[in-house]
Amino acid sequence: MRSPGMALFKQQKVEDIYEIGEELGSGQFAIVKKCRDKSTGLEYAAKFIKKRQSRASRRGVRREEIEREVSILQQILHANIIKLHDIYENKTDVVLILELVSGGELFDFLAQKESLSEEEATRFIKQILDGVNYLHSKKIAHFDLKPENIMLLDKNIPIPHIKLIDFGLAHKIEDGVEFKNIFGTPEFVAPEIVNYEPLGLAADMWSIGVITYILLSGASPFLGETKQETLANITAVNYEFDEEFFSNTSDLAKDFIQKLLVKDTRKRLTIQEALSHPWIMPVDKRQALVRQSSLVNMENFRRQYARRRWKLSYRIVSLCNQLSRSLVKKVLIEDESMRNCESDSEDLSQRKATRQRRSSIS
Numbered sequence: 150m151r152s153p154g155m156a157l158f159k160q161q162k163v164e165d166i167y168e169i170g171e172e173l174g175s176g177q178f179a180i181v182k183k184c185r186d187k188s189t190g191l192e193y194a195a196k197f198i199k200k201r202q203s204r205a206s207r208r209g210v211r212r213e214e215i216e217r218e219v220s221i222l223q224q225i226l227h228a229n230i231i232k233l234h235d236i237y238e239n240k241t242d243v244v245l246i247l248e249l250v251s252g253g254e255l256f257d258f259l260a261q262k263e264s265l266s267e268e269e270a271t272r273f274i275k276q277i278l279d280g281v282n283y284l285h286s287k288k289i290a291h292f293d294l295k296p297e298n299i300m301l302l303d304k305n306i307p308i309p310h311i312k313l314i315d316f317g318l319a320h321k322i323e324d325g326v327e328f329k330n331i332f333g334t335p336e337f338v339a340p341e342i343v344n345y346e347p348l349g350l351a352a353d354m355w356s357i358g359v360i361t362y363i364l365l366s367g368a369s370p371f372l373g374e375t376k377q378e379t380l381a382n383i384t385a386v387n388y389e390f391d392e393e394f395f396s397n398t399s400d401l402a403k404d405f406i407q408k409l410l411v412k413d414t415r416k417r418l419t420i421q422e423a424l425s426h427p428w429i430m431p432v433d434k435r436q437a438l439v440r441q442s443s444l445v446n447m448e449n450f451r452r453q454y455a456r457r458r459w460k461l462s463y464r465i466v467s468l469c470n471q472l473s474r475s476l477v478k479k480v481l482i483e484d485e486s487m488r489n490c491e492s493d494s495e496d497l498s499q500r501k502a503t504r505q506r507r508s509s510i511s
Contacts, residue, residue, distance in 0.1 A: 252301030358409025
C-alpha cells in the first residue's frame with residue numbers, strides 16, 4: 150500500500166512521454182539514460198531501477214527501498230541536491246526522472262586544474278556543507294557521501310555548482326528510534342557503522358572529513374591494502390597528515406579535518422559547527438589570508454588521486470576474478486560477497502565512465 154504523501158508511480162510507458170537517449174551510467178540493479186521530454190524539449194536523466202520480483206529473489210531492489218529513496222527525494226528542494234522530477238513504473242522497473250547533472254565529478258574537475266588555493270577549495274566544501282545542512286535540518290542522513298556522489302551541474306564555469314546525488318542509502322533519522330546498519334563505501338564510512346552502533350546524522354560529518362582530506366591531498370586517510378585493513382584503520386582512527394602531501398596545508402584546514410574525524414559522535418563537529426569553523430568562515434583578515442596563500446600541491450593531488458582510483462578499480466577486478474574462479478570450482482559463494490562485487494561498479498547519475506560504486510561493507 151502506498152504511504153500517505155507518497156507520489157503516484159505513474160503506470161504508463163515512460164517512452165510515451167520521454168525520448169530515451171544515451172546511457173549515462175549503470176550499476177547492479179539500475180541504469181541511467183539521458184532523456185528528453187517530448188512536449189517541452191527539456192532534458193533529464195531517467196534512472197531505471199530493476200524491481201525485485203519476489204521475496205525469495207535476490208535480484209533487483211525491494212519495493213520498500215525504492216519507496217524510501219523516492220520519499221526522501223520528494224522532501225528535498227535545494228540548489229546543491231539533485232531534484233526528482235517524476236516517477237513511472239512498469240512491470241519490471243521503477244523509472245525516476247531526475248535533474249540532468251552533466252558536469253562530471255568534482256574531483257575529476259579539480260584534477261584538471263593547474264592550481265588550487267585553500268580559499269577555492271573551501272568554496273566547494275561550503276557547497277557540500279550547505280547541501281548536507283539542508284538534509285540534516287530535515288533529519289535526513291545521506292550515508293553515502295564520497296567524491297563519486299559529488300557532481301557538477303556545469304563544469305564550464307570557474308566555480309561550478311555542486312550537486313549531491315544518489316540517495317539509495319539515505320534514511321530519515323527519527324527521534325527515539327534506534328537505527329543500525331552496516332552499509333556504505335568502506336573508505337568513507339564512520340566508525341559507528343563499522344562497529345554496528347546506533348547511527349545518526351554524525352556519520353555524514355565523518356565522511357565530509359574524509360572527503361576534505363582527499364580534496365587537499367589526493368590521498369585517502371584510511372584506505373588500506375584490503376577492505377579489512379581499511380575498516381581497522383577507521384575504527385582505530387589511524388591516519389596522519391603526511392608531510393609529503395600536507396606541507397603547504399594550513400593549520401586551519403587540518404583543524405577542520407581533525408574535528409570531523411573524531412570517533413566519539415558527541416564530540417564530532419555538527420553541520421552547523423562545520424559551517425562556522427574559521428576555515429570555512431574566517432573570523433579575521435589573518436585567517437582569510439592564510440586560506441588565500443595556502444596552496445594544494447596539484448601534482449601530488451593528481452598522482453595520489455589517480456593511484457587511489459586505480460587501487461579501487463584493481464580491487465573490484467580482483468574480487469570479481471576470485472569469485473569467477475570459485476564459481477568454476479562450484480564452490481558456494483555467499484550472496485553478500487557477490488553483491489559486493491556487482492554493486493561496487495558505477496551506479497547512477499550522469500557519469501559516462503563506469504567506476505567504483507556503493508556497496509555493503511558487511
